[in-house]
Amino acid sequence: MRLHRLDITAFGPFGGAQHVDFDALGAAGLFLLHGPTGAGKTSVLDAVCYALYGTVPGARQSGQGMNLRSDHAGPGTRTEVRLELTVAGRRLEITRQPPWERPKLRGTGTTVDKAQTWLREYDTTARAWKDRSRSHQEIGEEVTQLLGMSREQFCQVVLLPQGDFARFLRADAEARGRLLGRLFDTRRFADAEKRLAERRRTTEARVREGDTALLADAHRMQQAAGAVMELPELAPGDPGLAEAVLGAAAIARSTVRERLTHAHLRLGAAESAHAEAQRALADVRELARLQGRFAAAQERAERLRERAGAHREALDRMERARKAEAVTPALDLREEAEREHRRAAWAKARALDPLPAADTEAGASALAAAARRTAEELGGLDAARRAERRLAELVEERTGLDRQERADEDVLREADAWLADWDTTRAALQARVDAAQDAATRAEQLAVRREPMERRLTAARTRDALTADLADAQDRARAAGQRALDARAHWLDLKEQRLTGIAAELAAHLTAGEPCAVCGATEHPAPARKVAGHVDREAEDRALAAHQRADEQRAEDERRLGVLRETLAAATAEAGDIPTGQLAAETDELARQYVRARDDASALHAAHEELRHAEREREQRLADRQQAAVRVASRLTRRDGLEREQASLQAELTQARGAAESVAARAAHLERRAALLTRAADAVRAAEEAAQRLKDADARLADAAYRAGFDTPEAATAALLDTAAHRELQHRLDAWQHEEAAVRAVLAEPDTAEAARRPAADPAAAERTAATAEQRLRTAASARDAAARCRTELDGLSARATRAVRDLAPLRDEYDRVARLAALTAGTAADNERKMRLESYVLAARLEQVAAAATARLQRMSSGRYTLVHSDDRSGRGRSGLGLHVVDAWTGRERDTATLSGGETFFASLALALGLADVVTDEAGGVRLDTLFIDEGFGSLDDQTLDEVLDVLDSLRERDRSVGIVSHVADLRRRVHAQLEVVKGRSGSVLRQRA
Template identity: 80%
Template sequence: MRLHRLDITAFGPFGGSQSVDFDALSTAGLFLLHGPTGAGKTSVLDAVCYALYGSVPGARQSGQGMTLRSDHAAAATRTEVRLELTVAGRRLEITRQPPWERPKKRGSGSTLDKAQSWLREYDAQARTWKDLSRSHQEIGEEITQLLGMSREQFCQVVLLPQGDFARFLRADAEARGRLLGRLFDTHRFAEVEKRLAERRRATETQVRDGDTELLADAHRMQQAAGDAMRLPDAAPGEPGLADAVMSAAAIARSTAREQLTIAHSRLTAAESAQAAAERTLADVRELARLQQRFAQARDRAALMAERSDGYRQAQARMERARKAEAVAPALELREAADAEHGRADVAQARARALLPETFAGAGAAGLAAAARRAAEELGGLESARRGEQRLAELVAERAGLDRQERADEDVLQEAEAWLVGWETIRAGLQSRIDSAQEAATRAEQLGVQREPAQKRLNAARMRDQLAGDTDTIADRLRVAQEEALAAKAHWLDVKEQRLNGIAAELAAQLADGEPCAVCGSADHPAPARKDAGHVDREAEERALAAYQQADERLVEQERRLGTVREALAAATAEAGDTPTGQLASTFEELERLYAQAHRDASDLHPAREELRRAEAEHEQRTTARQQAEVRAASRVGHRERLDQERALLEAELTQARGPADSVTARAAQLERQTALLTDAADAARAAEDTAQRLKDADARLADAAFRAGFDTPQAAAEALLDDAAHRELQRRLDAWQSEEAAVRAVLAEPETADAARQPSADLASAERGAASAAQRVRDAASARDAAARRCADLDRLSTRAAGSVRRLAPLREEYDRVARLASLAAGTSADNERKMRLESYVLAARLEQVAAAASVRLLRMSSGRYTLVHSDDRAGRGRSGLGLHVVDAWTGRERDTATLSGGETFFASLALALGLADVVTDEAGGVRLDTLFIDEGFGSLDDQTLDEVLDVLDSLRERDRSVGIVSHVADLRRRIHAQLEVVKGRAGSALRQRGTE
């Protein structure tokens, strides 16, 4: 939760409208809320609480509607509080107006307006505010759910009242329990205690009702068994009831099973008769099926005889197509040879077009011979091409040697020049390092003395300045007192003069015939007249205003004098009685020595770095010189070998190039000529080969057609069938053959032929016999089922009765267990050694967490001296587990928190408040609390402890919190720059925000 802006109108001591920009205050992380006593510092916090929850903290919430309104407000100004904040990632604006009595718009008197509330949310995309609710209840539920805290928890977690925690620190176990119970909402554990007591009563009732349920099951078993069972005479609760019921149930179950056996036997006989009838029916149905099958096969045979001509034509067409399939490969071969021959002719013409005219009439053999001659010449140039490449490499390598020689000469000259002065450079750098090291030691020693001297000098200067300011403000205060007394005397004189002449003012309002406002008479015989020095209402009001302004100036001067005197006492305590000039001279000399030592010491790191770089450069230049000398020696012989090889290669290449510019150009000419001649020779041979294959294919096609029985190849081609026609013709032939085979198979079956020779089957008579046998089986099965149901009912009820008997013992065990738990949770059990109720145990665990969280900050505030620990010792006859002790690291002893001094009690209670805030925040579901307020108590701390406390508060920013401190301590105004000052006056208080630009 982060607060952004608070607007207050006619609230508490603020008669007009005031605004607080929390965004600006929170930028510094730590801000101060200060002002004179009664100015309204707490009212700012009350306004925040009222905006969120519709009520103010503590005792101030009684009669809020009227007491919240400012007595300084104008009659027509309505009390209003508006708070803008971000919680749970949502930016909200809450506006609340308590009920108020306003003047009537018509006539005199006043009327009561009801309280009103508004809740709006900022839409970042649309950049507008949208209304959410105007219901007090809905707004309260929404804010409580988002914050995860009640108003009491919020006031303890966000508005940290130090007085409450000081009382909490010294309180007894009962008081701590009440506070922790409100904060951590432990009533649910009290509900657990209540539920355990209720569970104990419930289990006792279940045990008592067990026998009644068992007897009811016995009555049900008697109804199911009829005369076969007699109920026991025992009543519910008697010891022998369960045994008697279970014995009678066993006898009834035995009798029912005998009756079930007899019914089973009757059903078996009926089922045997039914099986015989069903076998007879099955034989008759099979005979009727076979007779019908023979008749259908005979009809299908007659139909096929009528369609036999079409079958024979299809067979002949299929046979001719099979013969033509033998000629199909020859046909395909001939077509492929013809296409190949055409492609070879085209390729030959394209290849010959690229050759010179001298090869136009050459055949395949001539072209091949010319290609071989060109290839042989090209092969002879391969060695010359490698030589040409090697010559280029030799030239490049020779140029590289020349460049290396020049570079190595430069390296040698530069290295020699630098190494001559190496020893002088090294000695100078080492001397700089030693001097800087000594200066660093001096600077460290002087730095320890510097900060205390600076603080004393600043305090002395502040002391001198504040001493002069005290005298000046005291003089101003005397002048303001005199002016206030004079203004008051003048106002009283003016007021008295006006009262003396009030009759003239009343007389000026008289009218003939109208009654007098004083005596009521309608006659006005001698009305008073205004004299020359008459004082009217305006003159009195001007005198009163002048007096009020003088009184406000007096209050302001008194406040300033108190502030300056507090600051003067603090500065004098820190600076002592030493003159400021002497402290300044001492500090200036110390500052001069420190600055000189610091300047000398600053050369330590650069000198070391320069020495390191110089040593590295020395090693690098030495190595470079050695390597350059080695390379120069190896280049002499290498250069001579390169010159000899270059002269030999140049002579060979001049002969191999011929008329071409280079061996490579000559080789490219021969490669192209060889490729063209080879392609033309290959194309000519391919054309001759394909012509011969075409002749061979024509001969094979004619021979294949003759052997297949066709007069010409064309006739064989016409007899061929495509795949679809072949499949359709084959399907028709296969269907005919399948049908013919199926008919012959049916007519040839012996059982079908025998059935056809027998008389027609009487199916109706056989079905009637089978139906009569089935009815007898159903009647026997019904009797058997009735006996089985009786057995099942008796078994089910017996099982249920046995279950009831078995449940009685666990129920009694459960009752004993629940009774023990209930007494243990209530603290009345002998096993509960400390007599702690469950709720007290949970509160003790929470207090232990709070003590651990508080000790982390208390250690820092007390410079590692104090630690809070939780104690579970009983406190007399009261609660146990809610004790709180402090461990003193200086003595190693654990003692009561009541032994702490005033200042120690303050920072211990502050640490406890912050620890409780962390624990309650985590308990509330991890709600982010970005804004906290801490109320008073800082005046009891010395300077060192105050620094520690402020450091701890400043560290709250690590959790993205901004902290507002409510305090009168003047020293805090110097330490904390962001301030919200409450200034009081006769017309009401006002807010001033400082140090936020």
């Protein structure tokens, strides 16, 4: 990424338009951005960040919110930042305008214009700028994708704020972890830790669920087996639960199978007794049935003898009916001929009734001739009827013209009335659109202000909570310091006492004849003796250990106090001195204003749609008005032609219709007469033919009755039976015949006759005996079924328990594996020697890369004296793997980075910032960064160190980079020739460039 040009208008301290040519400044590779304190040096960097990401760096944003407009700008000048740069081989121009409260164009008061953003790209082929987007979201995504960095990463990598890296050098592992986590986005590793922990809990719950289900099956088996089965006293998750349940189930199955065998034997005996009783009962019932059957057959034979006379009469009636059936076709033919004759006579009377009296006496041929003459007269009226229809069409067309004329007059009148109020309607709708647009802009501004306000409120609450904890931490630190001093004094006292009584310890090791370790004498006439209260080495060591523990506790309490003070200072810097209650009230009020503005802005789309609808309606009414005028003019010509054609047709029809009201009426009269004559001729002819057929049918009927043996047709008709009577009579005859045959068959059966000669049967006694045997059988069968069900249920539950144990085994293995892996990534496993979490491990690797990249520049800046090294050691109870030490080549010792002096801290943090920039750039995808800025810190360097630092910065040009130094150190103006000076004044700051 290389910056080319920056244009600033009414931004920050700059009241007017200012321009920066980075190509000219970066030609020398190193340029200086200087000016007095408060002039606006950092505001130039804020403008670069704002152009790229739409926000300024975090610390300045939290201090000033999104109020980027210069207080020195005129009311008619809009705040604007335009940046031209090359990134990923594309030359882009980004223009951003924040929300602007300006005077209204009409009337008094102010209105707010919403934020605007433009993105253009230079087309090398066309040699012109082309618009790419005007969407805030699209431009933000495009810039982030091209740079490969978020705003926080950009501010750390390109702007290099030295104060942040100085704190990074002195920070503990937790603070370093938070910064590195933001820059390298290690959330996915933290998510992996959480996922493994969740999976461990899930698998553990599933294992417990499996054991619970297994115990539930065991309880069901116990209920099925009764007191035979004893359950193990184990809980879900206990080892050995599955083996104990399966063993108890095996014992229960064996006992239940023995019960089932005994039940089978008892059931077999009961079945034999029951079968014998059933056979005896069947024999008795069969004997009773045969005896009853013989008695019933005798009763039926007696009833048949009583009905013999009625049976002979029914046979005679059936014979006469069969003879009469031969006359039925002639009867049916005569009845059909009589019905046709009546219908024909009625149709003839109906057809002749509408005709005049002269026509009713005519025959069929005369009526047909009259109908032909009427049809010929009707054919001559076809032309007149067409003329009459055309006349009706003309009248209808003239009526339509009148109706259209009235409709067009209504259209013209309504359009004129509506268009007369158009200006008033449009003004009202436009006012609604403007009001909703203002509300939308206000909602965007309030939305931008809400997040900083909520952060300040959170910081204020943190500030209040930490203020209350600070006094306790200070008391604990003072108490720990006093305890450490007391322990040290106690240790020194004991040490002094031991040195005083050291002679007694040496004398305790003297041996006669052996030389003394102090004087060498072999005689020891008066060795020293231990006195009361003597201090030995063990007591001194215990005092020393107590002193070391107290000193470690003091250091830990002081470290916690420092962390608390640093956190409290950050929260106070974020929240300021405003009370939390006031900030909460302001935040709530800002939220309420945002909700009201958003609700008002929701009507913008509806207002726009209503305005567009009104404009379309106006265009439609103008078009309708013009079309109506054209139709009015064309109707005048059409009306004249219709009047001439109507007069000609009326003259022709007057002659054609004669005395009738119209040609259609005359034609209708002729059509009706022709139809009546034709129908009458057909009816007369049909009546004559029906009379002849009736006469022929009477003759055939008389002949058929004589041949069938009847004196008259009426006698044959009386002998006929209808279908129901014939079926009923035949049924009676068949029933008599069947009953007679059945009685003869029963009386002829040898078994039945034999049973009738035996004594009467007693089925009740046999049934009682069979019932007793059946009760014993049901009892035995119930016992057998209960034992079988118990065995089946136990087998099923045992099989299910076996499957559950087999299916649960892989889950137990998975739980063991996941639990080990989750403990390893969480830093709680015994295999994780340094108790390092997965995210900390990744961050440690990144910090090791940063330290290696920073050391390459730190050795040049310190003339080979200092080297940054990464440490995996744990610091107290903090996380391991994020330690950072400096190795001093002059002493050969490794020490903490917090012990560096001010100047050493500066160039160490500068080297760290440059190294971190390289690592983050590689992590972001290798985006080339050709322009860097370094903010402050050079005033703490001596001349020699400053020369070495500038040499390192100047070496960055080897990769065609340009480095901007932001500083007010006077000596840099002599050393760096390319300069951008910020000059402040009462009317705002201005920029002066010298390449």
